[in-house]
Amino acid sequence: MDDKEYKVTFEPEGKSVFVPEGTSLYEAAGEAGIILKAECGGGGVCGNCRVVVTKGAFEQKGSERFLTPKEIGGGEVLACRASVKGDMVVEIPLTSRLFEQKILTDGVETELRLSPNIRKLFVKVKEPTLEDQRADLDRVWAAVSTALEKTAETPPKVALDVLRMLPEALRSKEPGGSPGPGTLKEGELSVTLVLDGDEIVGFEAGDTTASIFGVAFDIGTTTVVGYLLDLATGKQLAVAARTNPQTSYGDDVIARINYTMTKKDGLEEMHRRISSCMNDIIAELARSAGVEREAIYEATTTGNTTMNHLFLKIDPRNLALNPYVGALRSSIEERAEALDVRINRFGKVYAMPSIGGFVGGDTVAVILASELHRSEKLKFALDIGTNGELVMGNRERLVACSTAAGPAFEGARITFGMRASDGAIEKVVITERAVEVNVIGNAKPIGLCGTALIDAIAELIKAGVINSHGRMLRAEELPSSVPDFIRRRVVVHGKHGASFVIVAGNDTQTGEDILLTQKDVRETQLAKGAIFAGYQILKSVLGVSDEDVTEVLLAGAFGNYIRREQAKRIGLLPDLPSGKIKFIGNAAGSGAKMVLLAKELRDEAREISRKTEYIELAVKADFHRIFADSMFFPESIACE
C-alpha cells in the first residue's frame, strides 16, 4: 500500500478526483459522482463498464474477455478492471452510464426515452384577417393541439400571466431565437410555446426550442447538490454543491424542526436558507454552462421528508412529535416563484413524493435510480447520511425504514472528526510495520473523516486493540501478539481518556495528536448499530435471511467511499461477499435527474411512494434488543 495520490479526470464532464494509487477506475468514477453501468457491481463479470483511457498510466487485468484487440488499442478498458498508476484522463461513453444510457442512446431509442416534462414547440400560424378572426390562443392552439395529442376543441391550459405574453410574442419582429420572421412567409406569424405536461407555461418570440434547461436538486441535510441538464439533448452541463446553510441551526433534522417550533418565523428562515442556497447553485450552474437563468423552466427536488417540508415551507412539527407524521406524502408541482426558486418566472418545481415520516423523496429517488422496484431479485439499498435510509425488496414488495444513524460518519460528534475535505484523513491502514494514512489534498492531516473512522476501528479490531464489545483495551491488557508500534499508540489521554494515536502531533497541521477515542468508538457503535438493526428488521419483516439478499447497493456520497471489507469488519454492512456489495453513486441525485428528463418516471415515483411499506422501527417489539445486539462488533468475518 502506498500513499501516493493521482488525479483522474473524467470526460466529457471534465470532473477530476484525486485517488490513491491502485484505485479502480470504477471506484474513481464513483467518487466523481459518475455512476457506471455494472450489473456485476464492479466484479469484472458483466463487461458493461467500458471506458476509454485517453491519457495516463494504468494497469488492467481481465478486460480482454470483453474487448476486441482493436478496442483495446483504442484505449478501451473495463473501469472495474483498471487501476490507477498515474494521473489519467478517462472518457466515459454514454452507453456505460448507469442512468444516462437509458435516457440517451442513439437512434430511435433516444427519441423515445428523452421525454422531459418541460418541452418547447415552435409553431408558425397564419396572420389573422377579417375572414379569419380567431383569437391568438385559438390560432396557436389549433396549430399545436395535434402535436399534443389533443383536439383543437380541448381548451388549452394556460395561466393568465403566461397568456398575457402571447399577443406580443406572436407579433414580435425581434425574436429571441431563430429562425425569426426572416424565414417566415408573408402573412405568417410564429411563436415558441413552452409546455409543462399539457399546460402552456411560456410564449417566446421566434424559435427558441434549442434553448431549454432544467435543474435537479438533491437536498441533503448536510449537502445540497444541483445538476444542470439540457432538456433538448439530455446532456448534463454542470454540477454544483453547497453545504446546506440550515446546518448552522443544527446538524440533524430534529434540531431543524425544533428551530421552526421555537423561533418566530423559524420556518420562514429555514425555507429562505434552503431556497437561497439553491439559487446560489443555480447561478453557479448557469454561469459555468453559459446558460440564461430564464431558459431554465423546471427544477426537480428530492430530499428527506424534513428537508422537503422545510423547502416547501410546510410546518414540519408533527414529524418530530409522536406518531411522527408529515403533512404530505405525494409529490408537489408548484410555480418556482412561489418557492422562491429563481429560474424562469413561469417555471415549475417538482418535489418528489415521500414514503413515510423519515423515509423521504431521496429514498424514492434511490429506488427509482437503482430500479429496485423492477428487480426480480431481492436487493438491499442503503443510503448513509445523517439518517440512514434502508430499503429492501424487489418488484413484488418493498419495505423501507429510517435509522437515526447520527452524523458520526459525516465527522460530527467524533473527537477529531471532520468532513471529507482537504486535510481529512480518509484512509487508515495498519500494516505489519506502521500505521499509514491517506490525507485528502496531500496536506498534513487535521482530523478523520467517516471512511477513516471505519478503517481505524476495523484495523484496531483486527489488531486486537478493540474487542467485540467495542472496548478499547488498555496497553497492559493487550495480548502479547500486538506489536510495539501499535502498543505505543494506545494511550490514556489527559483530556480524551482511552485513545489510540492515529497520527502523532509532529505530523499534523495543528501539532496536536489525532486520536481515535473510546467515545468515538461508542458513537460509531451507535451509528452502525442503528443501521445494522434496521437491516435485521427489514429482513425479518420480509422473512428473509442474508443469503436471500442478492445485492447490497450503497448510495450516497459517503456510501461510495466506504471500503467494503472494513465496513463488514465493523458490522456496518452484512457479511456478504464484497462482489454483492455495489456502489450506485448519488442515486438520490440520479433519481431527481431522471424525473427531470423523463416525465413518465414521475408515475413510477408515485407508485414507489405508494407501494413501499414504511416500517416504523419504534413499534417493533424487538427493536431495542436487536439494536443492542447490533452494536457489537462481529467476532469474525469471512475474509476474501
Next chain:
Amino acid sequence: MDDKEYKVTFEPEGKSVFVPEGTSLYEAAGEAGIILKAECGGGGVCGNCRVVVTKGAFEQKGSERFLTPKEIGGGEVLACRASVKGDMVVEIPLTSRLFEQKILTDGVETELRLSPNIRKLFVKVKEPTLEDQRADLDRVWAAVSTALEKTAETPPKVALDVLRMLPEALRSKEPGGSPGPGTLKEGELSVTLVLDGDEIVGFEAGDTTASIFGVAFDIGTTTVVGYLLDLATGKQLAVAARTNPQTSYGDDVIARINYTMTKKDGLEEMHRRISSCMNDIIAELARSAGVEREAIYEATTTGNTTMNHLFLKIDPRNLALNPYVGALRSSIEERAEALDVRINRFGKVYAMPSIGGFVGGDTVAVILASELHRSEKLKFALDIGTNGELVMGNRERLVACSTAAGPAFEGARITFGMRASDGAIEKVVITERAVEVNVIGNAKPIGLCGTALIDAIAELIKAGVINSHGRMLRAEELPSSVPDFIRRRVVVHGKHGASFVIVAGNDTQTGEDILLTQKDVRETQLAKGAIFAGYQILKSVLGVSDEDVTEVLLAGAFGNYIRREQAKRIGLLPDLPSGKIKFIGNAAGSGAKMVLLAKELRDEAREISRKTEYIELAVKADFHRIFADSMFFPESIACE
C-alpha cells in the same frame, strides 16, 4: 293614459320599482331585474308566471284559467295578467323564476341542479398513531376521495399554500364552525375541505360547510353589477351596482383600448379601476348580507371582450386594430388574488368565454340564460348597450354579431340625454290633447333617457313631425292635420337648430327647455340603424325572414325598459307581433349566476363559445347598403 306612478315591492328580494299605473306585474318584475318564467312571453298563455300579491290594488284578467279559487283567494295571480293600480307588495315564488327555478326546486331536483363548482366537505378522520402514520393529506384524501368519485390512489390536487394550512386546521381545538371537536369522538380529528372542481382550495378548522358563498359579476362598459349567492342554498342574498370607473377614460370600448395604448401603465390602470370597483361591490354585498368576505370562494365574471381583456390585464390593442382579434376566446380560471379581487385568498375567478372580437362573454351568458342554444325554434336575442350584441338561431346553429350602436340609448351624445336616474324623463306620450311625460323619482325633469328618446321619436313620426328619412319638418311644412299644441313645439332653437320642445323651461329643473333636436334624431338613426342592419345580416346569413323568427328576446337593463310598440315604430325592433318580443332581464348577469351555481353549465358555455359563429359585419359586401337602408324609419307598421 295617466302619469300616476306606483311603488311595487318584490319579495323575498325586497326590491322596489316605480311603474306607471296599468303596468303589468310581469313588466314591473322585469324592471326590478327579476326574470319570470313565461314560455309565452307574457301572453297569458303558458300560466307559468304565478306570483302572490300580499298587499295593494291591482286589476287582473285571464288568471282564472290557470288558478283554483283557493289559489286566487290566497292572492295568486299570473304576473302578465295583472296590472298595477296602486302601491303593491308581491311575492315571487322560486318556481316562477326563469333561472332560479331550474337551480332551486324542492326535493331531489334541488340536489341535482344546485352543483356549484365551489363546495365544502366536512370530514372526520382517525388520529394518526404509530401503527397508522399516513401523512395528513393522505389521511384526509382517503376519507373524501370516494365522495369525489376518485380513488385514494388518485393524487389530490392542492396548491402548496393551501396545503400549508392542513396540519393546523386538522388539529385545531378552536374550530371556526360546528360541530367542533366537542362532537368528535376520542381519537378523531376533523377538517372542512373547500373544493374547486376536484382541486382542494382550502382547509378550515371544524365544520364550516354551511358558510360558502360566491359572487357573480356582469362587467358592463358603463355599469358593473354584482350578485352575492349562497352556494349552500342557491339563494341570492344581495345585489349591488356601480358605474364602471373606467368610464372617465372614455365611454366606449375603443376609447378604453386607446387609453391602454397611449398611456404608460394604462392597462394596469384600467385593470386597477375595474378590480377596485368589483371590490367595492363585494364589500357592499358582504356587508348587506352579513357575510364574511373570506367565506366567498369564487367570483364569476361576464363582459364584452374588451372588458374581459381589461379585467384580465391582457393587452387589448389587437381588438382595436384591423382585423380585430383578441388574445383569447376561452374561459379563464385564475386565483382571485392574481386578479386583485378580494375574496378568500385562495378563491378563484372564472371569466366566461367569448365568441369573437366584439361579441363577448356577456353574449355567451345571454345565450346560456335564454337557452337559445337548446331551442328548437329560431329566436333572436338582442342586448342593447354601448354596443349592441345580436344573436340569432337555435340549437342547430347560432350566429352572432356586434354593432357599434354607440351610447345614444344610454343618454350620451343626445342633446338633453341622460341615464335613467332621478329627473330623467323615461316616457313620452303624445295624446290627443297634450305631450305627457313620466319622470323618474317624481321630480321635475332634467333630460331624456333612452326609452324617452325612442318614445319621443316614435310619437313624432306618428304625429307627422318626423318623416321616414328622419328629417324634422319645419313648422310651416307640417301637414294641416297636426294639432296646434304640437305645432307650437316645433321650433328652430338658436343654439340647437331644428328641435321639438318636450318640456318647456317653466316645468324643468334647470328652467331650460328640454328639446329633442334634429341631431338627436340622426344619432338615434345611426344607433338603431346599426342594430337593425345587424338583424338583417344575421337573417341573411341564416337565410331566414322575419316570419321565421319566433321570438325576439330583449336582454339588458335598457332592453327591459323598451316599449315594444315604440321600438318597432322607429325600426329598432323588427315589425313582429309584440307577443313575440320578450324581456329576459339582465340575462348576462343571469348567465354569470348560472355558471356560479351549476358548474356543468361551464361546459355549455364553452360549447356556446365554440359553436356560435361570429359574423364580422365589416366583411359583408352589402353591409353599408343595408346599414344605410336601416337608418330610415318604417313608413308604416302593423299596429296592434
